[in-house]
Amino acid sequence: MLPLLLDRDLDFHNEKSSYASHSWHPFAAKFPPQLPRAFIETLTIRGDTILDPMVGSGTTIVEACLLGRRAIGYDIDPLALKICKAKVTPLDTAEVEEVGIHVLNSAKRTVKDRKAVERFLSSLDVRTREFIDYWFLPRTQTELASLILSIQRITSEDIRNFIELVFSSVIITKSGGVSLARDLAHTRPHKDPTKTPRDALTQFEQKLAKAVRGLHALRSSRRGIRVCRGDARDLKLKDNCIDLVVTSPPYANAIDYARAHKFSLVWMGEPLSALTELRGTYIGTERTGKPETSALPRTAQAHVETLAAKDASRAKVLAKYLVDMRYVLKELFRVLKFNRAAILVVGPSTMRGLRIPTHELLTDIGESVGFTSIGCAKRALDRNRRMMPASFRRNSASGIENRMHEEFVIGFHKE
Numbered sequence: 001m002l003p004l005l006l007d008r009d010l011d012f013h014n015e016k017s018s019y020a021s022h023s024w025h026p027f028a029a030k031f032p033p034q035l036p037r038a039f040i041e042t043l044t045i046r047g048d049t050i051l052d053p054m055v056g057s058g059t060t061i062v063e064a065c066l067l068g069r070r071a072i073g074y075d076i077d078p079l080a081l082k083i084c085k086a087k088v089t090p091l092d093t094a095e096v097e098e099v100g101i102h103v104l105n106s107a108k109r110t111v112k113d114r115k116a117v118e119r120f121l122s123s124l125d126v127r128t129r130e131f132i133d134y135w136f137l138p139r140t141q142t143e144l145a146s147l148i149l150s151i152q153r154i155t156s157e158d159i160r161n162f163i164e165l166v167f168s169s170v171i172i173t174k175s176g177g178v179s180l181a182r183d184l185a186h187t188r189p190h191k192d193p194t195k196t197p198r199d200a201l202t203q204f205e206q207k208l209a210k211a212v213r214g215l216h217a218l219r220s221s222r223r224g225i226r227v228c229r230g231d232a233r234d235l236k237l238k239d240n241c242i243d244l245v246v247t248s249p250p251y252a253n254a255i256d257y258a259r260a261h262k263f264s265l266v267w268m269g270e271p272l273s274a275l276t277e278l279r280g281t282y283i284g285t286e287r288t289g290k291p292e293t294s295a296l297p298r299t300a301q302a303h304v305e306t307l308a309a310k311d312a313s314r315a316k317v318l319a320k321y322l323v324d325m326r327y328v329l330k331e332l333f334r335v336l337k338f339n340r341a342a343i344l345v346v347g348p349s350t351m352r353g354l355r356i357p358t359h360e361l362l363t364d365i366g367e368s369v370g371f372t373s374i375g376c377a378k379r380a381l382d383r384n385r386r387m388m389p390a391s392f393r394r395n396s397a398s399g400i401e402n403r404m405h406e407e408f409v410i411g412f413h414k415e
């Protein structure tokens with residue numbers, strides 16, 4: 001089955017990906033829903049348990065849910081967890097609509113209450129306040145503070161989580177948006193002082209209506225779906241309990257989720273210092289430490305050495321990424337049942353002009369921890385849809401631009 005699946009067209013360029021809750025919130029490098037669906041439908045039956053140890057916006061978990069499978073999702077990113085939870089939680093549409101409209105009306109009143117807004121803003125610590133002052137105009141700060149003050153009063157945790165997703169989707173956008181950042185959905189914030197940010201209350205109203213429409217698709221129960229904070233390198237799961245893994249790990253040195261997500265998380269009570277601290281635990285970010293590469297396969301070590309000859313500090317970033325991914329693959333091998341598959345979607349990187357064939361290196365690492373590699377299929381990226389970091393320079397020859405036209409679907413088997 002798995003070899004046949006890897007042979008089929010996995011591009012899905014002409015297929016609609018905005019059904020159910022999939023497009024409620026932008027997320028850099030999320031994969032098309034048809035991708036996990038193809039593997040879940042073919043390799044599992046109803047009641048089986050699917051794992052995505054790096055859920056991101058939850059595409060795998062939403063598909064597992066729609067197909068009646070059990071699912072477990074982990075991530076360390078607080079915004080990813082919020083988005084994923086909301087996208088699989090069925091709610092009463094009329095009740096959510098009512099709460100959403102109440103939030104909006106109450107925010108419209110609070111906008112005029114300078115004292116309430118100032119109380120909220122002055123309750124933030126100095127660094128968080130400076131960050132907000134740098135990226136949001138005073139008018140927008142008032143609008144967002146008014147919205148969040150109303151959202152904080154929602155008593156149902158599930159509804160509040162849903163409304164927070166809507167709130168965040170007002171800030172993290174591909175274009176437009178309410179901050180002074182040019183584009184946050186592609187995750188590298190650049191300030192544009194000439195930008196006229198949109199009105200946050202109008203945006204909230206529009207995004208709320210869209211998300212509420214999608215709630216209908218989630219009418220079935222969420223039994224058997226678990227989404228929680230967890231590190232993919234150290235899974236809190238028993239051995240041999242998972243029927244299928246479908247996941248897309250971060251690319252090496254490519255997308256800095258923490259840097260973009262703080263734009264909405266600071267409004268939801270996460271202090272900037274805590275988010276900065278958390279950043280060090282994301283796989284693929286630039287924090288390096290002292291990675292011990294001796295357990296890596298020879299091919300992986302050779303790439304680190306070649307890069308080190310050009311740039312020692314970049315080589316450390318790559319080494320850290322590969323060592324982290326070895327821990328992840330070891331964990332996936334441990335928790336997967338025998339005779340079951342793990343699917344990883346990942347792309348190559350270019351570092352200091354050196355092409356890093358991440359898919360090949362991860363295949364070798366996977367084999368070194370016990371997996372049998374069944375194949376590695378290439379898929380072409382539809383750049384308009386799979387939101388990869390944007391280039392703001394014309395004819396950019398940057399590494400990010402060069403490396404992101406294709407990615408690979410690796411199929412592993414636990415014999």
Ligand SMILES: C[S@@+](CC[C@H](N)C(=O)[O-])C[C@H]1O[C@@H](n2cnc3c(N)ncnc32)[C@H](O)[C@@H]1O
Binds near residue numbers: 053080247251281282
């Ligand atoms: C490419 S995204 C996943 C996108 C997802 N497939 C989707 O469709 O939305 C990679 C995710 O890995 C998460 N991540 C990074 N380091 C992690 C770690 N140590 N443990 C768990 N998740 C991690 C990031 O926060 C990010 O959400």
